[in-house]
Amino acid sequence: MKGLKIQDLISSGVYATVYFFVVFLATLILRFTIPTLNSLLIPGLSALLSGVVYLMVINRVPKFGAITIVGSIMAIFFLIFGYFPLAFVPSLLFPLLGDWVQTKTNINEKVRVYLSYTLFSFGLTGPILPLWFMKEAYIDSLLSRGKDMTYINSVFEPISTVSFFVSMGLTILFSIIGLMIGQKIYNKHFAKKSNQV
Template sequence: MKKLKVQDLIAVGIYTAIYFLLMSVCLLILRFVIPGFHNLFIPAVTALFSGIIYLILLNKVPKFGAITIMGTVVGLFFLISGHFPLAFLPNMLCALAADLIQYKTKLKGNVRVLASYIVFSFGLMGPILPLWFMKNAYIDSLVARGKDETYIAGVFAHTSNLMLGLCALAVLIGAVAGLGIGSRLMEKHFQPTIQSHKG
């Protein structure tokens, strides 16, 4: 297994920054298109548009650890930007799982990349999962940040079990479609084919 070098870390940092930019643009658009639901569907929409970034990362830094670093940085961003304290864990864990799938399994190339990206994409559900599974603690964190009852009620207005299922399904669909779009873009604008690397 090849170790990450300084130039690899720099490349991961660049692709992570681009990933952040895409996520921010998606969030901005969703605020106008589906206000009130934008936070719930940002994982799915980000997965839809970020497949190309993921594929470039695999192509340019085909080493175990790159995916984990990207997911960890995203998770730490959530932590320092005021999200629920445990919101960063799913990003880190899903990124590590995606790394293991990509470089430690014997799945066929395309299947491995797809499974890896799907798992990675579910990490973005970290900031919204506490709405369902740690509601009281989440409310306490909002109160501690000075949020009033109206704001808190708005945060939980759409957190039904059905909505949780829809969010998860949307992430799955977004990741599958996003990787398909990313593959086409790779073939057209970057390399003839994306190499499915495995350590």
């Protein structure tokens, strides 16, 4: 069980790819349904849709490092495609914390899975946290990328204390609901009868 082997790395890479497309799907859904708030709700909706992917990771590759690899796919994306320079940090940090909770702690199994998944889901907050906590640096970053003030004002229009708590609260709530839904799907279609979650 110690250390990721080649097959584990391959499996983690496959799940990372699936997770990336789930996040992409969530982004598309929000962009066409709630364009004003779409970026703030991506972590929550992604958490709602990704529960079964997470369960496949922790059951098929139950070793430290797998969860981090899956979350890191988004860190790489944020780093390469010109997001705010620090956007990739939460996408590394939160999956790593979730990985540690899931594989290195001895707390109650159900609590451990829900807590680790919630931490993992916060990995997608990287692009939006600077909107509240690093506003001036974020504006400078947008200006350096050629964005005008009309665009910048539209980005910051929904940013408030209320929207922060709504975004973070929905990420927690949808992580719980998403994992509950994911458990039903996983147990029905993917789990061995003797190893259901």
